[in-house]
Amino acid sequence: MNNDKQLDAATRAHDRPLAISLLLGVSGWVAGVFMLIFVAMLFRPDTASQAAVSGGLLLAAAWALFKVDGDGVQVFVAQLALALSIAGQCLMLFAMSEHAHGIAPIASAALLLQTVLALAMPNRLHRTLSTLFATIAWALTLRFAMFGEPDHWNGGNTPHTASLPAALAGWLLAWGPVVAGLWWAIRREHAWTARGWRPVLRPIVTGLIVGLAFATLASYPFESFRWFGEGEADGGGLALWPLLSAFGALAAVVAAFALRQRGLMAVCVVAVLAHVSHFYYALGTSLLTKSLLMLAMGGAFIVAARALTSKESA
Amino acid sequence: MDQPALELTADHPADHPTAAEWRAFAARLLHAAGLGGLGAGIVFFVAANWQAWGLLGRFGLLQAGLLICIAAALWQPPPQRIGQAALLLATLFTGALLALFGQSYQTGADVYELFFTWALLSLPFALAALSGAVWAVWWGVLNVGLALLCGGLGLDHFFWRVIDGWGWNRAALLMLPCLANLLGAGLFLMLRGTRFAAAAPPWLPRLLLTVGLAYGSAASLPTVMRDQGTAVLALYAAISVAIGAVTWTRRQDVFPLTVLAGSWITISTAWLTHSMRLNDIGELFIIAMWLIASSTIAGMLLMRWLRQWRAAATEGAPS
Numbered sequence: 119m120n121n122d123k124q125l126d127a128a129t130r131a132h133d134r135p136l137a138i139s140l141l142l143g144v145s146g147w148v149a150g151v152f153m154l155i156f157v158a159m160l161f162r163p164d165t166a167s168q169a170a171v172s173g174g175l176l177l178a179a180a181w182a183l184f185k186v187d188g189d190g191v192q193v194f195v196a197q198l199a200l201a202l203s204i205a206g207q208c209l210m211l212f213a214m215s216e217h218a219h220g221i222a223p224i225a226s227a228a229l230l231l232q233t234v235l236a237l238a239m240p241n242r243l244h245r246t247l248s249t250l251f252a253t254i255a256w257a258l259t260l261r262f263a264m265f266g267e268p269d270h271w272n273g274g275n276t277p278h279t280a281s282l283p284a285a286l287a288g289w290l291l292a293w294g295p296v297v298a299g300l301w302w303a304i305r306r307e308h309a310w311t312a313r314g315w316r317p318v319l320r321p322i323v324t325g326l327i328v329g330l331a332f333a334t335l336a337s338y339p340f341e342s343f344r345w346f347g348e349g350e351a352d353g354g355g356l357a358l359w360p361l362l363s364a365f366g367a368l369a370a371v372v373a374a375f376a377l378r379q380r381g382l383m384a385v386c387v388v389a390v391l392a393h394v395s396h397f398y399y400a401l402g403t404s405l406l407t408k409s410l411l412m413l414a415m416g417g418a419f420i421v422a423a424r425a426l427t428s429k430e431s432a
Numbered sequence: 433m434d435q436p437a438l439e440l441t442a443d444h445p446a447d448h449p450t451a452a453e454w455r456a457f458a459a460r461l462l463h464a465a466g467l468g469g470l471g472a473g474i475v476f477f478v479a480a481n482w483q484a485w486g487l488l489g490r491f492g493l494l495q496a497g498l499l500i501c502i503a504a505a506l507w508q509p510p511p512q513r514i515g516q517a518a519l520l521l522a523t524l525f526t527g528a529l530l531a532l533f534g535q536s537y538q539t540g541a542d543v544y545e546l547f548f549t550w551a552l553l554s555l556p557f558a559l560a561a562l563s564g565a566v567w568a569v570w571w572g573v574l575n576v577g578l579a580l581l582c583g584g585l586g587l588d589h590f591f592w593r594v595i596d597g598w599g600w601n602r603a604a605l606l607m608l609p610c611l612a613n614l615l616g617a618g619l620f621l622m623l624r625g626t627r628f629a630a631a632a633p634p635w636l637p638r639l640l641l642t643v644g645l646a647y648g649s650a651a652s653l654p655t656v657m658r659d660q661g662t663a664v665l666a667l668y669a670a671i672s673v674a675i676g677a678v679t680w681t682r683r684q685d686v687f688p689l690t691v692l693a694g695s696w697i698t699i700s701t702a703w704l705t706h707s708m709r710l711n712d713i714g715e716l717f718i719i720a721m722w723l724i725a726s727s728t729i730a731g732m733l734l735m736r737w738l739r740q741w742r743a744a745a746t747e748g749a750p751s
Contacts, residue, residue, distance in 0.1 A: 133738075133739075134735060135686070135687070135690075135738070137687055137690045137691070138686075138690055138731055138734050138735065138738075141690055141693060141694050141697075141727060141730060141731065141734075142727055142731050144694075145697060145723050145724070145726070145727030146723075146724070146727065148701075148723055149719075149720045149721075149723035149724050149727075150720075152716050152717075152719045152720035152723065153716075153717075153720045155713075155716050156713055156716040156717045156720060159713040159716070160713055193727075193728045193731040193732050193735075194724065194725070194728035194732075197724040197727055197728050197731075198724050201720055201723075201724055304448075307448070368461070368465065371461065372461070375449065375457050375461075376448060376449065377448075378447060378448075378449065384635065390468075391468075394468065394472050397472075398472075398475075398476060398479070404480065405476050405477075405479050405480035406476075406477070406480040408476050408480075409473050409474075409476035409477035409479075409480055410473070411473075412469045412470070412472045412473035412476055413469065413470060413473030413474075413477070414473075415465075415466075415469040416465075416466045416467065416468065416469025416470035416471070416472070416473055417466065417469075417470065418466070419462045419463070419465045419466030419469055420462070420463065420466035420467070420470070420517075421466075422462045422466075423459050423460075423462035423463040423466055426455065426458055426459040426462065427459045430455055430456075430459070
């Protein structure tokens with residue numbers, strides 16, 4: 119009888135369509151921002167220790183609420199917990215990087231925090247969101263650790279360039295492990311399900327897929343566009359990056375198909391289209407070259423599709 | 433039942449695609465990526481305005497491409513895949529030719545006119561293709577035209593003088609793409625019950641509904657944020673009630689209700705934020721609580737209806 123109730127609760131929590139999860143996730147996230155401002159104005163945590171205490175309390179409260187909730191069965195509790203957690207994460211990140219100089223230490227602190235939360239927070243939506251943010255933090259950590267930070271962020275005008283092989287190596291170093299991790303996780307799903315890791319690993323895999331589809335933007339070289347600051351971006355042959363992102367998003371489509379998550383596949387297709395649109399605007403290569411590249415790739419894909427179809431029918 | 437067994441039963445993790453499904457998926461993905469690549473290549477080529485070919489050469493190239501596509505569609509007519517792919521590319525070639533014409537002769541026409549003409553000229557291709565993908569591209573073209581008309585024209589444009597004479601503002605005008613997309617969604621929903629169902633995959637009415645409601649929300653936000661006339665808000669509320677009623681009657685898909693919930697949570701939160709002026713920290717807490725409460729209620733109701741409708745469909749299905 120007890121097991122039936124458990125099964126019912128687990129089934130109820132896992133059959134939520136992507137659109138409803140998105141509605142809950144976005145609402146909870148925005149509520150978390152309001153909650154953060156409320157807590158910041160109420161307690162005024164000006165120092166790292168005050169922020170750490172406030173953030174730690176909010177994260178602990180969120181964890182306890184998720185634990186009581188039983189993974190999203192009671193929606194109000196889960197939404198409240200998500201909002202508290204978002205506020206807590208911002209305060210904790212401030213505490214972890216109050217004296218940091220530059221983006222790299224902040225990104226690495228965020229990576230550590232999001233990795234811990236992805237593993238510890240007993241809620242599917244939270245694990246997915248934390249994994250997505252962790253992939254962004256991972257890409258930024260690597261990028262700034264490898265190439266430093268642009269001079270113009272500090273008011274200078276020195277061009278900040280990375281050689282093409284170095285930038286390409288940085289991209290592969292950031293996203294190669296994500297692709298390999300996804301491939302391993304999906305292939306070994308039976309094994310980790312049998313060990314009872316499914317509630318932890320499946321949402322993490324979903325977060326990695328969304329990260330691979332969208333977060334590759336964080337790995338673009340500095341010159342492909344300006345994150346902020348004035349002046350023209352200088353492409354220098356770096357129009358390659360949106361195409362790499364498009365391939366990353368295509369890999370994410372394949373991973374989503376392997377999990378039979380059609381909603382997730384649609385999200386990844388949107389990412390592919392966004393990256394191809396970005397490719398149009400990317401500097402450093404003429405539109406004619408881009409056009410010929412797209413036509414050649416398109417033709418090659420069509421020929422491959424025909425070959426696969428005729429092989430199957432033969 | 434032990435925990436691993438419980439998890440296995442709960443979500444069917446063993447249900448990975450078979451080798452045959454993988455092959456079929458790979459062929460579909462490569463085909464779609466190939467068409468996307470060719471389509472993007474055509475658009476990029478026209479935008480590149482390549483002088484080496486001369487005007488006649490560029491027109492000739494695009495016209496030859498269009499003719500080859502039409503010939504391929506006649507040779508392998510839809511619903512065969514080659515015919516559908518050819519008509520998708522023909523739709524893109526039509527836009528490319530119009531863009532090249534505008535680029536070469538500086539007709540003075542507004543950009544939205546290009547997109548409306550493109551939509552009009554490529555409508556036969558969309559009708560003939562019997563494909564959701566071609567319809568999605570066609571609606572994309574129409575929506576860019578509508579977005580440029582409703583959001584991109586300056587107030588000194590002739591069009592605005594006409595609209596102003598009718599007493600319309602920009603919010604009222606945004607209801608035009610809202611209604612167009614919602615009517616499209618309704619049309620494709622009806623097609624799903626006919627022999628043209630292949631041209632109306634389930635994602636297409638959902639996409640159009642989402643775009644339509646996004647326009648409706650965008651039209652309603654100025655009304656609640658700037659205390660402008662309530663006619664637009666009332667119209668959008670009436671449309672929302674009608675969509676809710678139809679969805680409730682059909683009892684098949686909670687997606688329209690989910691998007692409606694998201695839309696009205698956005699509008700109500702904007703109204704709360706505007707009304708409270710955020711002078712007090714307690715108001716921030718109230719808004720956070722409103723977001724949590726409203727999304728919670730929406731989530732609970734949507735999940736309840738989803739399960740009820742699924743159960744009813746399972747019971748009603750022949751065994």
